[in-house]
Amino acid sequence: MEALINLILQFGNLNKQQIEFLLSKVERLELKKDDYLSEAGKVPRYVAFVLEGVFRFCYYNNRGQEITNYFVDEGNFVVDNQKFESQMVASEYVQAVTDCKVLVFNKKNWDQLSNTIVGWEMMKANMVKKCLTLAMERRSPLVSEDATTRYLSFIEAFPSLLNRIPLSYVASYLGITQQSLSRIRRTIR
Template structure:
């Protein structure tokens, strides 16, 4: 729980009563490797804070191929903000690619925190803004890089993830075939 509180404190000030309220609203949960936390077509009803494990966000393109958009590692919030806020079905899947544990905040809990903690909405807005910047910074450089450069960039930005992510998911994220990624990995060793 301290990891979550410390994360929140990076974005604003909270007193002891507010921290206790946040702790009372958080529900600890676990999910096994390969299970889906969320599926496309369903409307998100909660926001989670990942404390252990890695999740991936994916979708199916028009050809029916599964495409990995990005990975989410420990100490990050997980939410399809657009679908959550507008209460519309999501177009993305969120899957645990390792065993994961997280704190869950229901929509009601989030509303209660918003109504009770004056700074809450500001903290959440800062977290969302940082998440969007991080997402753009992950994806934008990849547009102009070749496959080998994308793999090197991934290793630089996420050195702890490369050995924890199945090759097929990493290849999908990088936009290459699994055999191409194997060749790239072989050539840089």
């Protein structure tokens, strides 16, 4: 709970009563490896704060290939924010890559924070802005760089993930085959 509050307090001030109110709206949830926090074709149910574990955002392209779009690990929020806020059907999956422990807010409780805590909307907007900026910074090198540079950028962006997630997910994220990833890994050791 402390990690959640510390993160939120980076985006604004909350008094003791507001913190207690916020904590009264959160639930603890455990997901097993491969469970979904959110599924394509369904409305996302939660904003989650990752206490332990790794999630990935993924989807299936028009050829039926599974594409990993992003990873989220400890100390971060994980949510398909646009779909959650508008209560629309998601087009991506948010899947536990490892066993995960999260703190979750359902839509009703998340909205109650906005309706009760003065300044929460601005704090929330700043949290979303930070998450989007970080995601863009991590994804941009993947557009124009060669595969080896993309892999090195991945290691830099996600230093703690390499030994925790399947290489097939890393390859998918980098837009290369698993065989190419194995070759790259052999050449840079």
